[in-house]
Amino acid sequence: MNIVLWICGITLSIAGALAMVRLAKGPSILERVIATDVLLLIVSAALCVDMTINKHTDNLVFVLLACLVGFVGSVTVSRFVTDRRNA
Amino acid sequence: MLDTVIDIVAGTFMIVGCLMSLAAGIGMLRFPDLLSRLHAATKPQVLGLFLLLAALGLELRSWVVLPVLALAWLLQLLTAPVSAHMVGRAGYRTRHLKRETLIADELAAVVEAAEQREEAEHGQNGNRDRADFID
Numbered sequence: 043m044n045i046v047l048w049i050c051g052i053t054l055s056i057a058g059a060l061a062m063v064r065l066a067k068g069p070s071i072l073e074r075v076i077a078t079d080v081l082l083l084i085v086s087a088a089l090c091v092d093m094t095i096n097k098h099t100d101n102l103v104f105v106l107l108a109c110l111v112g113f114v115g116s117v118t119v120s121r122f123v124t125d126r127r128n129a
Numbered sequence: 130m131l132d133t134v135i136d137i138v139a140g141t142f143m144i145v146g147c148l149m150s151l152a153a154g155i156g157m158l159r160f161p162d163l164l165s166r167l168h169a170a171t172k173p174q175v176l177g178l179f180l181l182l183a184a185l186g187l188e189l190r191s192w193v194v195l196p197v198l199a200l201a202w203l204l205q206l207l208t209a210p211v212s213a214h215m216v217g218r219a220g221y222r223t224r225h226l227k228r229e230t231l232i233a234d235e236l237a238a239v240v241e242a243a244e245q246r247e248e249a250e251h252g253q254n255g256n257r258d259r260a261d262f263i264d
Contacts, residue, residue, distance in 0.1 A: 043136065043140065046140040046143055046144060049144050049147070050143050050144060050147040053144070053147040053148060053150065053151045054147050054150055054151075056151055056154065057147075057150040057151040057153065057154035057155075058154070059154070060151075060154030060155060060157055060158050061153070061154050061157055063157075063158060064157040064158055064166075069225075070163070070220075070223075070225050072163055072216055072219060072220050072223075072225055073163060073166065073225075075216060076157070076163075076166055076167060076170045076216060077157055077170075079170060079174075079212070080150075080153050080154065080157060080170050080173065083150065083153070083173050083174055083177070083178070084150050084154075084173070086178070087146065087147060087150050087173065087177060087178070087181055090143075090146075090178075090181035090182060090184070090185055091143055091147070091181065093185055094139065094143060094181070094184050094185045094188045095188075097188055097189060099189065099194055099197075102194070102197055102198075102201070105182075105201050106197070106200065106201045106204065109201060109204040109205045109208055110204065110208070112208075112212070113208035113209075113211065113212050116212040116215065116216055117211070117212050117215045120212075120215040120216045120218070120219035120220075121215065121219070123219040123222075123223055
């Protein structure tokens with residue numbers, strides 16, 4: 043299980059770094075919204091891995107809430123994106 | 130014996146679930162425009178989270194947490210397509226797409242028809258000079 047923890051940690055770290063690069067570069071706000079969504083998913087994946095390795099359910103509420111927060115966030119932002127350059 | 134088998138299955142699920150997140154991260158950087166990045170971004174939301182929650186359920190070995198895990202995955206399954214659709218719609222309307230990477234633009238005919246109908250009803254409005262822009 044220790045090896046699995048290392049593999050998952052390294053994988054998620056690389057994924058988070060890549061998502062953050064896109065978050066910094068992303069030409070438009072919509073790209074940043076997707077990158078934020080992916081980053082939130084990576085954080086909740088890390089919480090899932092932690093709960094699985096240590097066998098507790100403390101962070102399950104956050105994983106539930108992360109789905110809803112990500113949904114509301116991306117829908118709200120894309121609702122208010124207008125037809126302007128780099129809006 | 131059974132415990133080891135369950136541990137191995139859960140470990141495999143976790144690694145594959147994390148690889149889904151990695152695939153999304155690589156896709157965010159490698160794919161050319163908004164719509165294809167959207168395709169990569171929804172990958173860890175559905176399959177990756179399912180695998181991680183399944184691993185969690187296998188390791189906890191209790192029936193009590195199963196409804197919560199199912200609810201978390203079901204919420205993600207319901208909300209991921211809706212938010213992806215909203216972002217894609219906003220991207221199409223604000224023209225954040227590369228037309229040359231599209232094989233077929235099925236929405237173009239509908240938009241064209243709607244604009245022609247609007248012109249027939251209200252006459253020439255004049256603001257037709259909107260060009261695609263690609264960042």
